[in-house]
Amino acid sequence: MRRLLGLAAWAAGLLFFAPVAWMVLTSLHSEPDAATNPPSLAAPITFDGYAEFFDSNPWPPLVNSLSASIGSTVLVLLLAIPAAYALSIKKVEKWSDVLFFFLSTKMLPVVAGLLPIYLVAQYTGMLDNISFLVVLYTSMNLPIAVWLMRSFLAEVPGEILEAAALDGAGLVTTLRRVVAPVALPGIAATSLICFIFSWNELLFARVLTGVVAGTAPVHLTGFVTSQGLFLAKVCAAAVVVSLPVLVAGFAAQDKLVQGLSLGAVK
Amino acid sequence: MKSLRYGGLVAAVLMVTTACAGAGGGGGAENSINVLMVNNPQMQDLQKLTADNFTKDTGITVNFTVLPENDVRDKISQDFSSQAGQYDVATISNYETPIYAENGWLTPLDDYVAKDTGFDQDDVLEPIRQSLTAADGKVYAQPFYGESSFLMYRKDVLDAKGLAMPEKPTWPQVADIAAAVDGAQPGMKGICLRGQPGWGQLMAPLTTVVNTFGGTWFTKDWQAQLNAPEFKQATEFYVDLVRAHGEAGAPQAGFAECLNNMTQGKVAMWYDATVAAGLLEADDSPVKGKLGFAQAPVVKTDSSAWLYTWAFGIQKASKKADNAWKFVSWASGKGYEELVGKTLGWSRLPDGKRKSTYQRPEYLAAGGSFAKQAEAAIAGAKPTDPGVQERPVSGIQFVGIPEFTDLGTQVSQKISAAIAGATTVDAALDESQALAETVAEKYRGK
């Protein structure tokens, strides 16, 4: 039985991973080999797809994506942590309403605000500017970050806080000694999630950027053509563009599980 | 440990601020222009050749944004309609050019053409030039390449079945041949016809079929005709043909899918753009030399081929129109064709726009059987009179009104559903008629 369940887990893992593996394999084939039926598993390996990707000057978009993702993640943390503090440890009145307000902004259709945002960007000269994307990505991730951070901070034991206050420990000491140990895994998980969602964002980036601030996902869609074969190079581009998130996600998966358990891990 | 973490944070913030400082708003450096292009092979070649030739000669840097067709259209219309001026030059077609010009979004090019003696406007094929001219008689875009539509077929497959393709086939003849060659080789279907939703995908070939069956989207006095007998008959013919003898995956098949089907020998015939011929006759194509070409099939009209061109327009809001013109003049000029021919091969010429192209011996040698057919199709296209009745606006495979992108796409989604078997042609066209009537009503009031 035990063995069987292990096998089932392996089967499921392989099944879910198969499309990713297929993407990697396709990226290493030539265009005609990538478009055969039945698929040619053993077709000769070539790096032509990657060569085309790196010939297309992908560095500015990759750097743009990195700036937008890191910049917005940092900004999100700077805004979300104090807010979460005011919603959990030293609660403001009607804190659950405030929390709900944050969350409700995530339920509004982004696309309905696209036109005003575009017009604002145009009239302030912020079109094709990474800073503008940083602001938008921050607003996109802030509600989730506040929500998650609040859950983590709510796990900080109140008695210890009071004890620390009685001992005359200053705010900084309290934060460092009592809050940080509980909050750090949460911060790590929140940052990772914010980074992933910013890196993946396409709609704003497509509409608001141009030759200067275009991000990696926009660059990726540029490999699709309605005339001619493109499967291998799109797969190569998809692998490279997904790589930072894959690496970060694989490296931090324990943090992610730990963090997502809302700090409840014993 | 703590300070390390803090240091990392500061570094990240610094990195972002410097990145931001580097990223100025639209416009860019003084001696550079921004170009927004559709991602077709000819444009990819252009992108590769620009730095070593155009930039080297003129000192003007060209920043390209290259996107697939659907994405690029959305972006161009956004940038041009708001006159945001992010892009100096964009690829627009003969559909957009008159509409954009009328709205004052494009720079008229007549003065530039007059001064730029090497450009030779008279060399541009007349229907193409005409289609890029607005109501005020000025030219607003210069063609990069032009195309028409024709029928491509596997000569070897037809020969093996003892069939001959007429020079000017009719659609019923084509349907018979499609039935005869369906299954001629294992896994081979009779014909490839686009079924992918989109006004520029399914709607383009279908509208040429509608035209030659005697149908039209609108009458001269703006009555929508989508469920009129001719339109219905044409659509039923198209849908039945593709369902009976068409390619696998037809409801999602566009130009790219059909090209692949034809290349891989999965279909025996293909009715589509003339530019496909160059790709099918390319050196690494498995069907090279096995193809025959015939004019676009007809029923009630003399010809039914469409006319399309990807052309460069300069945005009115551009502050660098002079440099932009230099680029347009270079890319659309004879010299660029020569450059492509000599460096990349004569079969990759951005053709279908200039008379002189069809006088180049090297090109004719490489283009073989299809070059003359394509030229004839383009030269014979009649955008102002594509059917059997008078039209309110020009356009062969489209209706030259701004509403058509939305209308055409919505109608194409319904007909694509009929190809998938999810609805009937009757139902699809009745719903489409209601959409078209809303548009027609607007114009009747004008």
Place this chain on the structure above:
Amino acid sequence: MTALREVEAPAGPTPPVRTGQLAAAARWARRAPLLPALIFTIVVTQLPFVATLVISLMRWNSLDPANRGFAGLDNYTAVFTDPDLRSAIGVTVVLTATVVLVSLVLGLGLALLLDRRFFGRGVVRTMLIAPFLVVPVAAALLWKHALYNPEYGLFNGVLTWLFGADAPQPEWIGGMPLLAVEASLVWQWTPFMMLILLAGLQSRPQDAVEAARIDGATAWQVFRYLTLPHLRQYLELGALLGSIYVVQNFDAVFTITSGGLGTANLPYTIYQTFYQAHDYGQASAAGVVVVLGSIVIATFALRVVSSLLREEVRA
């Protein structure tokens, strides 16, 4: 701003004059950390909607610049009589519900499998989270071109492998368009659900499970009466976060079907009105209607949220 300055007053040498003022100051001191995030969110997410509201009352088609003006409620009439928008609402509901529920169930199954020790557990978990880490537009392109394509996609390729040249070659997107979009999204979201539920499983108090086992409870009983109740808030959290993101999905619909074959959801339909019809007025009106609808649904979701909050108070 004055309130903020008063915060510092009690710290100074002079004692506070009035207790009311002190209480107000304390309240503002509590609010202060919240304000930057709150103001930022209001400015960046709420102001555009005010603008949307204004535009929704205008006659504004960017392709017809001469004809711009006040339209009253015309755009709303157009929105409410538009059959495409009605079908988009249905598609959005079906798409979101299917993707979230299926990913939750699959995620729960996978989490339960991963919760036990077996050879190579770390590797399997890494493989399972990979789909969530692939850039969504890359995933959509992958599914459309490399998997679903009827001519050279992997799915039909595998069928050819298994059954030879006469194998059935279904048209995945043409034959089952909505299912095709849903499958690609389920593939991406199942790992996320699995991660949340795995976190839940690992925080389950082991002593209670042990005690139940000693008392002779079957595995099913442990799952039904201990694990599932414990997982409830994690399931709700997953459903909530999943719905928030899937409801907004644009990339998959845009890439896989271009909104054709009855798969156009609300974000895609509004986008289409913006970018293909260029009817800014009507697109904004549709946006406003959707926002109002979302608020109704969000209020419903609030119950889920508040149940999460209650759990915590009890805990």
